[in-house]
Amino acid sequence: MRALLRLLLLIHVGLFVGVFSNINGQGHQQLRTSEHPVFQQIDAAAERGQIDRETALLQKFRFAFNPEATDSQYLVDESAPVKCMVPVKSEYLKLKDQLSMSAVMEIERYSERLNTSQTQSHLSDSGNFILYFETEGPDAVSLQDSNNSGVPDYVELAAFAADSSYRYQVEQAGFVDFRKSDPYEIFFQNFNFYGTTNTSGSTTFIRIHNNFEGFPPNTHPEGDVVGALYATIAHEVKHAIQYETNRWQGEAGSFDWIEMDATMMEEVVFPDVNDYYNYIKTGLESDSPDMRSIFGSPANATPGAYWHITWMLYFYEEYGIEFWVDVWEQFIEERTKPFFDAMETSLSKRGLNLTREHIKNHKWHMASGPDNSSIDFGFSERENYPNATFSNDELSFVPDAVEALTLRPYSAHYIRAAAPAFTEGQPRFTLETSAPGTGIGLVGYFHDGSTRQELILNPNSSTQSLQTTWNWDELDRISVAVVNVNPSETVSYRLEMTSTTPDVDFVTQNYPNPFNPATRITFSITENKHIRLEIYDSIGRKVTTLLDQQLESGYHTVNFDATGLASGIYFYRITTDQLSTSKKMMLIK
Numbered sequence: 001m002r003a004l005l006r007l008l009l010l011i012h013v014g015l016f017v018g019v020f021s022n023i024n025g026q027g028h029q030q031l032r033t034s035e036h037p038v039f040q041q042i043d044a045a046a047e048r049g050q051i052d053r054e055t056a057l058l059q060k061f062r063f064a065f066n067p068e069a070t071d072s073q074y075l076v077d078e079s080a081p082v083k084c085m086v087p088v089k090s091e092y093l094k095l096k097d098q099l100s101m102s103a104v105m106e107i108e109r110y111s112e113r114l115n116t117s118q119t120q121s122h123l124s125d126s127g128n129f130i131l132y133f134e135t136e137g138p139d140a141v142s143l144q145d146s147n148n149s150g151v152p153d154y155v156e157l158a159a160f161a162a163d164s165s166y167r168y169q170v171e172q173a174g175f176v177d178f179r180k181s182d183p184y185e186i187f188f189q190n191f192n193f194y195g196t197t198n199t200s201g202s203t204t205f206i207r208i209h210n211n212f213e214g215f216p217p218n219t220h221p222e223g224d225v226v227g228a229l230y231a232t233i234a235h236e237v238k239h240a241i242q243y244e245t246n247r248w249q250g251e252a253g254s255f256d257w258i259e260m261d262a263t264m265m266e267e268v269v270f271p272d273v274n275d276y277y278n279y280i281k282t283g284l285e286s287d288s289p290d291m292r293s294i295f296g297s298p299a300n301a302t303p304g305a306y307w308h309i310t311w312m313l314y315f316y317e318e319y320g321i322e323f324w325v326d327v328w329e330q331f332i333e334e335r336t337k338p339f340f341d342a343m344e345t346s347l348s349k350r351g352l353n354l355t356r357e358h359i360k361n362h363k364w365h366m367a368s369g370p371d372n373s374s375i376d377f378g379f380s381e382r383e384n385y386p387n388a389t390f391s392n393d394e395l396s397f398v399p400d401a402v403e404a405l406t407l408r409p410y411s412a413h414y415i416r417a418a419a420p421a422f423t424e425g426q427p428r429f430t431l432e433t434s435a436p437g438t439g440i441g442l443v444g445y446f447h448d449g450s451t452r453q454e455l456i457l458n459p460n461s462s463t464q465s466l467q468t469t470w471n472w473d474e475l476d477r478i479s480v481a482v483v484n485v486n487p488s489e490t491v492s493y494r495l496e497m498t499s500t501t502p503d504v505d506f507v508t509q510n511y512p513n514p515f516n517p518a519t520r521i522t523f524s525i526t527e528n529k530h531i532r533l534e535i536y537d538s539i540g541r542k543v544t545t546l547l548d549q550q551l552e553s554g555y556h557t558v559n560f561d562a563t564g565l566a567s568g569i570y571f572y573r574i575t576t577d578q579l580s581t582s583k584k585m586m587l588i589k
Contacts, residue, residue, distance in 0.1 A: 002411075011290060015382060019039045028335060034051075034353055037076045038063055038070075038074050038076060038397035039063075039077060040549070041065075041073070041076055042059045042060060042074050043056065043582040045074070047323075047558070048513055053095060053101050054095070054098075054100065054103050056357050057092055057095060057099070057103070057107070057476075058106065058439065059071060059074060061092075061106070061107050061110060063075075064110075064192060064193075065110045065191060065192065066318040067192065069335060070200065072129070073134055083569050084099075084434075084510075092107055105424060107297050110352045111198055111338055113198065113200055114132070114187045114189065115573075116132050118134070119132040119133060119134050119187075120132070120133055120134070120135065120153050120501075121133070122151045122156070122159060123159075123183060124160075124162055124163050124183070125159065125160075125163055126160035126163045126164070126166070126167070127182060127183060128163065128179060128182060128183055128184060129159060129162040129163065129168055129183050129184050129185075129532075130183040130184070130185055130186070131155050131158055131159055131162070131186045131187075131188070132185065132186070132187050132429070133152065133154075133155050133188045133210075134189070134210075135186070135520045138190045139188060139189050139190045139210050140210065140580075141154045141155060141188050141210050141211065141285070142154050142211060146224065146440060147161070152287075154210075154211070154225075154229070155188075155229075157226060157228055157229055158186065158188075158208060158233060161229060161233040161234065161270075162184075162229075162233050162237065164234075164269060164270075165233055165234045165237040165238075165265075165269050166237060167491045168269050169234075169237055169265065169267070169269065170240060170241070173321045173322075173325055174242045174322075174325045174327075175238075175245075175325055175328060176241055176245045176295045176332065177244070177262070178203070178204065178237075178240040178241050178243065178244035179203075180203040181204060184203075184205070184206075185205040185209060185239075185336075186205070186207075186233075186268045187205065187206070187207045187208070187456060188205045188207075188208055188209070188210040188470055189207050189208070189209070189210055190209070190210045191207075192325070193209070194208075194209055194212075194215070194228065194231075194235070195207055195208040195209060195232040195233070195235070195236045195429060196234045196236070197236045197239040197240050197243065198241065202243075204239075204240045204243050206233070206236045206237070206240065206387055207332070208229070208232055208233060208236070209228075209232070212223065212224070212225045212228040212232075213225065214478070215282075215502075216228075216278045217278075217284045218231065218273050218274055218275040218278075218284070219272060219273065219274040219277070219278070220270075220272055220273045220274075222414070224231060226535050227270075227273040227274075227275060228273075228275060229270075230266075230269075230270045230273055231264075231270055231275040231276075231587060232574055233271045234265050234268075234269040234270055235262045235265060235266050236262070236267045237265075238261060238265040238469070239258065239262050239441070240263040240329075242258050242261065242262070242328075245328055245331050246331040246332065246335035246336075247335065249335040249336055249337075250331070250335055250336030250337065251333045251336070251337075251338050251339040252328075252335070252336075252339050252342070253335075254303075254339075255304045255305060256303035256304060256308075257303050257339050258303040259306050260303055260304070260305060260306070260308050260309055260312050261324075261437055261489075262310065263276055263279070263309040264309050264312040264313055264316065264324075264560070267309070267313060268316060268321060273397040274381075274384075276306070276309050277339070277384070279292075279293065279306040279307050280293040280294075280295055280307065280309070280310060280385065281293070281295070281310060281385070281386035282363075282386075285372075286314055286386065286545070287369060287370055287386055287387050288387070289385055289387065289389060290307060290386075291389075292307040292414075293306065293307045293308070293310070293386070294307075294308055294310060294311060294362075294388075295310075295365055295368065295369070295385065295386045295387070295388045296386070296389050296391065296447070297389065298362060298365065298366075298388065298389065298411065298412040298413065298452055298481075299407065299408065299411045299412065299413060300411060301408050301409055301410040301411045302358075302410050302411075302501075303339070304373030305323035310364075310365065310379065310385070311365075312324075313379065314357075314360075314361045314364050314379070315343075315357070315361075317379065317380060318357075318360075319350065323346055323350075326346040326349070327339075327340075327342045327343055327345075327346045330342040330345060332345075333520060338485045340354060341488070351516035351517065351589070352435070353367050354475070354485075355437075355439070355457055355459060356455065356487040357408065357455060358483060358485050359439045359441045359455055359481065359483045359485065360438075360441065360455065362412045362414075362481040362482050363378075363441040363442075363443055363453060363455070364377075364378045364379055364382075364386055364398045366388050366414045366441070366443060366479050366481050367382065367443045367451065367479065368382040368383075368385040368387070369382070369383075369385050369386050369387030369388060370387065371387045372385060372387060372388060372479065373385075374443075374445065374449070374450070374451040374512070375449055375450070375451075376451060377443065377451045377453065388414055389414065389416060390414045390416050390479075391405070391413050391414060391415050391416075391585045393405065393415060394415065394416045394418070395415065395416070395417035395478075395497040396416065396418050396419070396420075397418070397420050398420050398423050398497060398499045399496060399497060399498045399499075400496070400497050401494060401495060401496040401497070402415060402494070402495050402496070403493075404492065404494070405482075405493055405494075405495075406490055406491065406493075407438065407482065407483075407484035407490065407491055407492075407493065407494045408484065408490050409484055409485075409486055409487050409488055409489065410484065410485065410487070411483075411492065412481050412482060412483040412484070412486055413481070413482045414479060414481055415476060415479075415480040415481075415495065416477065416478075416479060416480075416481065416482070417477065417478040417479070417497055418474055418477060418478075419477055419478065420472070420477035422500060423472040423473065423499050424499065425466055425499035425500050425554075426464060426467070426469060426470055426471060426472065426499065426500060426501070426554055426555050427444075427468045427470055427472065427475075427497060427498075427499060428466065428467045428468065428497070428499065428500045429442065429468075429480065429495065429497055429498075430463070430464070430465045430466075430467070430495070430496045430498070431456075431463070431464045431465075431466075431482065431493060431494070431495050431496075432462065432463050432493060432494045432496075433462045433463075433492070433494075434462070434492045434493070435462060435486060435491050436458070436459055436460050436461055436462050436482065436486070437456030437459055437485055437488050437489065437491070438453075438455075438457075438482065438483065438485065438486065438491050438493060439455065439456055439458075439464070439480070439483050439485060439488075440455070440456050440457070440464070440480060440482055440483075440495075441453070441454070441455045441480070441481040441483060442454040442466065442468065442479070442480055442481075443478070443479045444468065444470050444475055444477075444478050445475070445477050445478070445479070446470075446474050446475055446476060447474060447475070447476055447477045448474075451485070452470060454466055454468055457485065465502065467522070467554070467555055469522070469554065469555040469556050469557045471552075471554065472499065480495065482495060489495060501524060501527055501553075501554070502524035502525065502553070502554065502555060504524070504526060505523075505524065505525050505526055505576070505579065506523060506524045507521075507523040507574050507581045508522045508523065508584060509583060510572065510583065510585045511562070513586060514585075514586040514587065514588040515562070515585065515586070515587060515588070516562075516587060516588055516589050517557060517561060517562045517563045517589070518560065518562065518563075518564075519559075519560050519562075519585060520557050520558070520559055520560070520563045521533065521546075521557065521558045521559075521560060521572055521574075522555065522556065522557045522558075523555075523556055523574055524554065524555045525551065525553055525554070525556070525576070526553055527553045528549065528550065528551065528552050528553055529550070529576050529577065530548075530549065530550050530551075530576065530577060530579075531547055531549065531550075531551050531556075531571065531574060531575075531576060532545065532547060532548045532574070532575045532576075533545070533546045533547035533548075533558055533569055533573070533574050534546070534572070534573050535560060535571070535572050535573075535575045535577075536570065536571045536573065537568070537569075537570055537571075538568055538569045538570065538571075538573075542567065543565065543570065546558050546560060546572075560572070562587045565587060566587075566589075567587050567588050567589045568586070569584060569585070569586055569587075570584075570585050570586070570587060571583065571584055571585070572585060
């Protein structure tokens with residue numbers, strides 16, 4: 001039984017919740033279960049006419065919920081887990097009217113509410129949850145009771161996890177309250193996946209595995225079982241919140257988004273578990289990425305269910321849980337609002353936009369893992385993440401180029417760029433694309449262990465150039481993320497790396513402009529000289545001095561943060577011993 005359990009331990013709540021987007025015709029499911037070798041065997045038998053569609057469907061459900069009843073001829077590659085049963089559940093709903101009564105009854109048993117007449121119960125300390133458990137039979141929990149309370153430790157730990165998850169997600173963060181009445185029901189059951197959230201009238205209830213023995217490892221200090229229990233309850237509580245928010249309708253109710261969201265909440269509520277490491281790399285202690293993750297395949301477009309959890313974690317780490325609360329609040333009134341549109345609305349309130357944030361997000365992924373992490377940039381757990389996969393095409397000398405490469409919408413390529421010895425000037429990157437909507441993110445690694453970052457995106461141009469202010473002799477290497485933020489068009493591109501030395505003193509227009517709250521001022525000087533850079537308001541009063549020092553020849557960039565200043569027109573003035581130049585910029589809050 002335990003060997004078969006390992007086959008299926010990653011079947012998740014998507015079994016039931018994700019199907020709602022298919023029922024309503026509003027989701028965009030990615031049918032991944034066809035990749036599983038057992039399902040491929042079953043489908044192949046149906047295509048050959050050896051079994052009918054009803055038998056094929058029953059075999060899939062038996063494999064997931066009652067493995068001993070599965071025909072042994074389909075049990076190939078027993079080490080491979082099924083990730084999600086949403087497509088199979090969707091197939092069932094489409095065929096339900098054509099199935100025999102016995103088949104319908106067997107399949108319906110897998111989602112029905114459990115009978116509590118033969119179970120014991122425990123009320124959580126907050127009174128918000130009632131947990132039903134058995135002490136005998138296949139669904140029994142461990143009887144260990146270390147504090148002699150009369151309640152098994154496993155149940156008390158689950159109650160603690162439920163209270164903690166509710167306290168953080170609803171009471172502190174401010175997500176929608178999913179409890180229709182006190183207390184909310186949680187059941188324990190011996191099945192072949194972590195847990196599930198099922199509907200019951202206008203509310204939901206949660207089912208959790210009764211022991212988590214043999215499940216993938218995690219990093220919780222009290223062991224894998226406790227870690228899996230905590231992560232699963234945080235995950236399922238978020239699914240209950242999602243259902244209460246928009247009934248799992250529209251894109252926000254699709255398999256990809258609800259699983260990314262709920263898996264992220266595991267890390268937010270219980271950061272010492274790290275069960276999600278099992279989705280982003282090939283082993284808990286491995287440096288190699290799972291090829292379904294962004295680290296493994298940045299060319300796979302977001303969203304991507306469990307494997308793209310880190311895409312959501314970027315926004316949490318940068319802008320806090322308030323950002324995601326703001327996103328989900330929009331689905332209360334607009335249940336079918338496109339997910340990216342909701343994110344764009346929340347970002348615009350913060351003076352940001354999704355296209356640039358998507359490029360920054362990929363820079364964080366590119367700069368992760370033991371080979372690519374720095375001391376000052378990226379995810380908080382970047383050193384524990386896998387090394388990202390880089391393109392086989394590299395920029396090895398100056399000038400050099402990679403070309404004839406293609407990118408799907410919302411996908412990326414990571415490219416290594418060497419820092420050739422004895423090269424004069426400063427790196428410059430030029431991107432030519434078949435259509436507008438592709439940007440570049442750079443991470444420069446310097447000999448002193450620090451990094452610097454650059455980003456360029458002109459959504460209306462097919463040709464863009466990014467001039468850095470970095471000196472070749474200070475650089476160890478550069479990582480380049482080429483990111484397609486065009487929502488609907490696949491693009492081909494050519495990326496060229498050159499080196500430039502300014503031949504005139506020049507001050508560029510600040511970028512972005514208008515801005516809120518920060519912008520960048522770039523200028524070039526042909527020889528070493530003293531530079532003073534000052535900011536003035538619209539009536540000529542000096543606001544601040546950003547720079548007053550001797551600089552080497554080359555390109556230079558200075559950041560200006562206008563936090564605390566009022567909206568309006570400002571001027572920046574650059575003064576040398578030979579000239580003084582001023583330009584206008586606009587702060588809009």
